[in-house]
Amino acid sequence: xxxVEIGRIDQLPKRLGKCVRIGALELALxxxxxxxxxxxxNRCPHxxxxxxxxxxxxxxxxxxxHDWKVCLKDGQVQAPDEGCVKTYRVTVExxxxxxxx
Amino acid sequence: xxxxxxxxxxxxxGVRCIEEILKLDREAxxxxxxxxxxHPNYNRILLSTVLQGNTSIEEITLNSWEWYEQNGIRLxxxxxxxxxxxxxRLVHTDRGRTVEYDxxxxxxGSNPFILPIPGADLPGVTAFRDxxxxxxxxxxxxxxxKAAVIGGxxxxxxxxxxxxxxxxxxxxxxxxxxxxxxxxxxxxxxLLQRELEKQGMNFLLCKETAELFGNGRVEGVRFKDGTEIxxxxxxxxxxxxxxxxxxxxxxxxxxxxIVVNDYLETSVPHIYAVGECAEHRGVVYGLVAPLxxxxxxxxxxxxxxxxxxxxxSVVSTQLKVSGVDVFSAGEFMDGxxxxxxxxxxxxxxxxxKVVVREGNIVGAVLFGDTSEGxxxxxxxxxxxxLESLSLSLFAPISTEGKGSLVAAMADNDVVxxxxxVTKGAICQAIAEHGLKTVAEVRxxxxxxxxxxxxxxxxxxxxxxxxGAEASRxxxxxxxxxxxxxxxxxxxxxxxxxxLTTVKEVMYVLEWKNEEGCSKCRPALNYYLGMxxxxxxxxxxxxxxxxERLHANIQADGTYSVVPRMYGGVTTVEQLRKIADVAEKYNxxxxxxxxxxxxxxxxxxxxxxxxVWAELGMPSGYAYAKALRTVKTCVxxxxxxxxxxxxxxxxxxxxxxxxxLKTPHKVKMAVSACPRNCAESGxxxxxxxxxxGGWEIxxxxxxxxxxxxxxxxxxxxxxxxxxxxTGAFLQYYRESAHYLxxxxxxxxxxxxxxxxxxxxxVEMRRGLLERLHQALAATKDPWREIAESEELRQTLFRxxxxxxxxxxx
Ligand SMILES: Cc1cc2nc3c(=O)[nH]c(=O)nc-3n(C[C@H](O)[C@H](O)[C@H](O)COP(=O)(O)OP(=O)(O)OC[C@H]3O[C@@H](n4cnc5c(N)ncnc54)[C@H](O)[C@@H]3O)c2cc1C
Ligand code: SF4
Ligand code: FES
Numbered sequence: 001x002x003x004v005e006i007g008r009i010d011q012l013p014k015r016l017g018k019c020v021r022i023g024a025l026e027l028a029l030x031x032x033x034x035x036x037x038x039x040x041x042n043r044c045p046h047x048x049x050x051x052x053x054x055x056x057x058x059x060x061x062x063x064x065x066h067d068w069k070v071c072l073k074d075g076q077v078q079a080p081d082e083g084c085v086k087t088y089r090v091t092v093e094x095x096x097x098x099x100x101x
Numbered sequence: 102x103x104x105x106x107x108x109x110x111x112x113x114x115g116v117r118c119i120e121e122i123l124k125l126d127r128e129a130x131x132x133x134x135x136x137x138x139x140h141p142n143y144n145r146i147l148l149s150t151v152l153q154g155n156t157s158i159e160e161i162t163l164n165s166w167e168w169y170e171q172n173g174i175r176l177x178x179x180x181x182x183x184x185x186x187x188x189x190r191l192v193h194t195d196r197g198r199t200v201e202y203d204x205x206x207x208x209x210g211s212n213p214f215i216l217p218i219p220g221a222d223l224p225g226v227t228a229f230r231d232x233x234x235x236x237x238x239x240x241x242x243x244x245x246x247k248a249a250v251i252g253g254x255x256x257x258x259x260x261x262x263x264x265x266x267x268x269x270x271x272x273x274x275x276x277x278x279x280x281x282x283x284x285x286x287x288x289x290x291x292l293l294q295r296e297l298e299k300q301g302m303n304f305l306l307c308k309e310t311a312e313l314f315g316n317g318r319v320e321g322v323r324f325k326d327g328t329e330i331x332x333x334x335x336x337x338x339x340x341x342x343x344x345x346x347x348x349x350x351x352x353x354x355x356x357x358x359i360v361v362n363d364y365l366e367t368s369v370p371h372i373y374a375v376g377e378c379a380e381h382r383g384v385v386y387g388l389v390a391p392l393x394x395x396x397x398x399x400x401x402x403x404x405x406x407x408x409x410x411x412x413x414s415v416v417s418t419q420l421k422v423s424g425v426d427v428f429s430a431g432e433f434m435d436g437x438x439x440x441x442x443x444x445x446x447x448x449x450x451x452x453x454k455v456v457v458r459e460g461n462i463v464g465a466v467l468f469g470d471t472s473e474g475x476x477x478x479x480x481x482x483x484x485x486x487l488e489s490l491s492l493s494l495f496a497p498i499s500t501e502g503k504g505s506l507v508a509a510m511a512d513n514d515v516v517x518x519x520x521x522v523t524k525g526a527i528c529q530a531i532a533e534h535g536l537k538t539v540a541e542v543r544x545x546x547x548x549x550x551x552x553x554x555x556x557x558x559x560x561x562x563x564x565x566x567x568g569a570e571a572s573r574x575x576x577x578x579x580x581x582x583x584x585x586x587x588x589x590x591x592x593x594x595x596x597x598x599x600l601t602t603v604k605e606v607m608y609v610l611e612w613k614n615e616e617g618c619s620k621c622r623p624a625l626n627y628y629l630g631m632x633x634x635x636x637x638x639x640x641x642x643x644x645x646x647x648e649r650l651h652a653n654i655q656a657d658g659t660y661s662v663v664p665r666m667y668g669g670v671t672t673v674e675q676l677r678k679i680a681d682v683a684e685k686y687n688x689x690x691x692x693x694x695x696x697x698x699x700x701x702x703x704x705x706x707x708x709x710x711x712v713w714a715e716l717g718m719p720s721g722y723a724y725a726k727a728l729r730t731v732k733t734c735v736x737x738x739x740x741x742x743x744x745x746x747x748x749x750x751x752x753x754x755x756x757x758x759x760x761l762k763t764p765h766k767v768k769m770a771v772s773a774c775p776r777n778c779a780e781s782g783x784x785x786x787x788x789x790x791x792x793g794g795w796e797i798x799x800x801x802x803x804x805x806x807x808x809x810x811x812x813x814x815x816x817x818x819x820x821x822x823x824x825x826t827g828a829f830l831q832y833y834r835e836s837a838h839y840l841x842x843x844x845x846x847x848x849x850x851x852x853x854x855x856x857x858x859x860x861x862v863e864m865r866r867g868l869l870e871r872l873h874q875a876l877a878a879t880k881d882p883w884r885e886i887a888e889s890e891e892l893r894q895t896l897f898r899x900x901x902x903x904x905x906x907x908x909x
Contacts, residue, residue, distance in 0.1 A: 004903055005903075006900055006901075006903060007900040007901060011900060012900075013642075013895045014642070015616075015642040016641070016642050016895060016896070018898075018899055018900050019899040019900070020899065020900040020902075020903065021899070021902045021903065022902075022903040022904075022905060023903070023904065023905025024905065025905075029900065033615075033616055047656065048658075049658075050654070050658040052899075053646040053649075053650070053654065053706075054619075054646070055618075055619045055622060055623075055642070055643065055644075055645065055646075056616075056642065057614065057616040057617055057618055057619070057622070058614070058615060058616045062618065062619035064645065064646040064647075064654055065654070065656070067619055069618075069619075
């Protein structure tokens with residue numbers, strides 16, 4: 001398992017996602033209204049929508065392409081749609097963000 | 102200061118009109134009501150049921166003394182207005198009181214017609230009109246046995262039935278050879294007579310009364326043919342006369358009734374008449390349904406919200422005699438140019454007739470089974486064609502459960518004719534307020550509050566609704582699943598509680614989902630912006646990505662950029678600029694849009710701010726719920742058919758309404774002749790130039806739900822086009838649901854209603870004022886972003902790229 005430093009928490013506005021590229025990997029990074037940080041694979045399981053640009057509500061993001069609702073905690077797409085995205089653990093240490101790959 | 106409203110007459114039509122006024126504007130008037138009768142407003146219609154012993158006088162009060170008090174209405178009951186001074190705007194009463202008015206409504210009802218024959222003034226002779234008459238009959242029945250009712254119409258028969266119930270023997274005297282000739286054809290009438298004879302009534306038909314005789318009190322009736330009968334009580338029910346004495350004395354134009362126009366205005370300014378005393382287009386109505394319609398129109402007019410005019414009513418009749426079901430409406434007699442469909446089941450005493458003229462249903466008579474009366478009435482009202490008549494009407498009475506009838510009714514079929522309450526409205530009320538009894542339904546919707554003829558139907562509906570159907574009606578359209586409130590309720594709450602942020606709205610209105618969802622967040626953002634132009638700061642994190650980034654997200658995650666080109670016109674410099682930028686940022690595709698603009702497709706998110714800065718053109722809003730483009734045709738300048746400068750007007754419209762946010766995207770077009778090269782017929786607002794003017798079309802849509810636009814109006818000048826379009830857009834902004842296109846909205850609220858609002862000079866002015874406030878507060882978003890490092894950082898910049906992690 002690798003742990004990569006990806007930036008500082010203050011670069012991450014609440015409820016507005018950001019995209020992070022680590023090599024070929026693209027992650028969507030979120031800081032929720034309750035100040036929790038999540039990272040998921042930045043590809044909607046439907047047609048590959050850019051999840052980092054979706055509307056964030058609580059621990060969910062709505063894909064900007066066709067409005068699928070994806071849970072940030074476990075990556076599950078919410079009914080009636082089906083699917084799942086990979087999730088990654090993010091930790092904050094001293095204001096720095098680390099993602100575990 | 103409040104205006105002073107005085108009403109003369111405390112009857113059914115007048116007080117209903119007051120109720121309508123209170124509904125519209127509680128604060129507009131200081132109200133005074135005079136009534137000759139010593140009671141608060143009661144349900145005159147139910148006097149017959151009082152007489153028949155089903156109801157007590159106390160039970161028929163419509164508005165109690167407390168009601169007047171709670172609504173701040175001064176009621177002088179038992180006091181008669183004797184004089185109107187329209188110069189000084191004063192009324193004088195028989196008690197020497199003088200009251201000032203700003204607006205005066207006459208609702209004096211009518212007087213029973215008393216035959217001018219000898220003996221008509223003897224004790225024991227009465228009319229049947231008010232509580233006093235009713236009490237007199239009840240009193241008489243305690244001592245005397247023989248009653249005679251003169252008049253075989255609706256009222257006479259109801260009185261006769263009541264007197265039978267009171268234990269009297271009853272003769273009904275009628276001048277014609279069949280009963281209820283004004284409502285029934287001879288066949289139905291004969292069936293009715295047979296039924297009533299079975300109930301114990303005795304009929305003397307074709308009898309003309311010559312005099313009443315008696316020593317000290319009435320003892321009998323003598324006819325023109327010389328015959329006579331004994332009678333201890335004589336009830337005259339031969340008709341009514343509009344009560345116009347006061348009006349006539351005061352110099353108000355009177356014909357049979359007080360003459361009023363379509364807004365219930367009499368010949369004297371500030372004096373109106375409503376109810377049985379009024380004559381509208383030559384007709385005086387004697388049933389409450391039309392009178393209530395009049396009251397509604399008058400209420401709107403007097404509150405300064407003149408809406409739909411009153412254009413007369415089709416009436417229907419139902420007899421309130423237990424065990425006899427009679428219904429008639431419209432043109433019920435066979436005559437020239439009419440055909441009819443009949444069912445006559447003599448054995449079971451059922452008769453049904455539907456009258457058709459030129460293929461349309463114009464009238465009906467039902468006897469014995471009136472269950473479909475309301476439905477037929479609606480069909481007559483709409484002038485439905487014969488094809489829409491379900492032949493089940495003529496099938497033998499169904500033996501299945503009764504529920505099938507109410508279930509079969511359409512939502513907009515009227516259940517309560519007196520008050521015009523539809524099935525849909527009743528079901529909605531039952532579902533929303535959890536109503537459980539007929540009385541609750543009555544109090545909540547007014548259904549069955551008047552003649553009570555629909556009580557049975559209401560009860561059936563209740564039964565049906567308390568079953569599984571409730572949920573279908575309960576599902577009102579909420580903003581989204583985060584709340585049970587509808588759009589209108591939310592807007593009302595925002596205004597009343599002055600909520601100013603999305604978060605506040607959700608918190609105060611107890612959103613089920615603390616942070617909302619992708620439906621309500623953008624909607625609330627829009628509503629707040631619409632309600633507080635210039636004050637509200639849009640919440641970026643509640644915007645859909647297109648509007649947050651001011652560019653269109655594409656399937657591959659890149660964005661498209663459409664600079665504004667007013668009216669589709671461009672210049673060499675602009676073209677060169679666009680070409681340069683496209684080259685520099687490797688734009689993979691340059692395309693013309695359907696709205697006559699240039700689209701740069703495939704721009705990377707990070708590049709957007711620089712692309713805009715280098716273009717130096719304003720945003721074309723191709724992504725927004727706002728005015729998109731105004732498509733134009735070539736027009737007069739170059740086209741040989743053009744009658745007007747369509748390009749010039751298009752540019753002007755686009756510049757005027759640029760950046761205006763709307764509930765959904767808005768597209769406009771201007772063509773210079775009916776060939777319509779700009780496709781004005783399928784735009785939200787489409788303008789078509791004609792010789793000497795412009796036609797304005799609204800509510801068109803070229804999208805998934807293709808819809809041709811409706812002609813709103815034709816105007817002469819460009820100024821008027823701008824003004825009407827502006828008012829239309831603003832009204833759409835204020836009353837549509839978020840994400841409701843104008844095509845849907847126009848259908849939902851109705852073109853007529855939109856016209857009423859826009860053609861009202863005052864309302865239009867208000868709309869335009871608010872529109873200009875909204876426009877004044879807008880800024881070009883591209884420029885704003887190009888100039889703000891902070892916005893670029895939060896919205897457009899990703900986190901820095903990281904090295905791939907070496908595989909372990
Ligand atoms: C027995 C009966 C049964 C009926 N059944 C039905 C039915 O089944 N369906 C139906 O639709 N209609 C029915 N009607 C008719 C219906 O009641 C009337 O159409 C309706 O009440 C008329 O309302 P209005 O306000 O115009 O007049 P009213 O209700 O008569 O009110 C007028 C009031 O004005 C008062 N007034 C008059 N002049 C003055 C003055 N100068 N100063 C102060 N006060 C004054 C009168 O005292 C009266 O109270 C029935 C009527 C009767 C009598
Ligand atoms: S709409 Fe009429 S005026 Fe305009 S370009 Fe077409 S033909 Fe010419
Ligand atoms: S790509 Fe995400 S919902 Fe369609």
